[in-house]
Amino acid sequence: MIFDPFQDFTPPDFIFKIARTPFEWGGYWELRRAIFCDEQRLFLGSDRDEIDDHATAIVCETLLAGMEDAIVGVVRIDERAPGIWHGSRLGVAAGFRSVKKISPSVATRNLQPFYRGFGALGAGLIFKAVSTAHALGCKEFLATVQHQNARFFERLHWEPLAQLELHGLPHVKMRANLDYYRPASRVF
DSSP, X not given: OOOOOOOXXXXXXXXXXXXXXXXXXXXXXXXXXXXXXXXXXXXXXXXXXXXXXXXXXXXXXXXXXXXXXXEEEEEEEEEEETTEEEEEEEEEOXXXXXXXXXXXXXXXXXXXXXXXSTTHHHHHHHHHHHHHHHHTTOSEEEEEEEGGGHHHHHHTTEEEEEEEEETTEEEEEEEEOTTTSOOOSXXX
């Protein structure tokens, strides 16, 4: 008897939201550690810093039969000066980075554009981060992104401002076009 191998199941339904529950916070910290400490080796043991003391944590969760199942994406936002917001620690779990099929209900539920193709979850996290900050009075939204991700951000209506090096890697300081990111209708 010949058995074809099964492909790993990737749920097509996701929700982007601010972390509130112990499950969401636990998944947020674990995924950040997995990406920035274990995988990229940018930090030893933990990537937490003083920004975490006042940042808003945003997560992407898979949904199975309408129930939240696993944290597969993270980002944090913070206001560093009046009206000046920053996004940082954007990451998507390795098994979800190439998600191409995403349920159309994701856009309806999250009140954001429907992203298709490579990077759909990262784009969704970016939209949730900027639109949330925009609803909270953001006048300028900035992020410093790894150089290899700059083009992805440009396709999402960001402009490069400067090149720099952080943690031994080339980065690009970028600014979001707030005209593209309407304020979130509900924030918390």
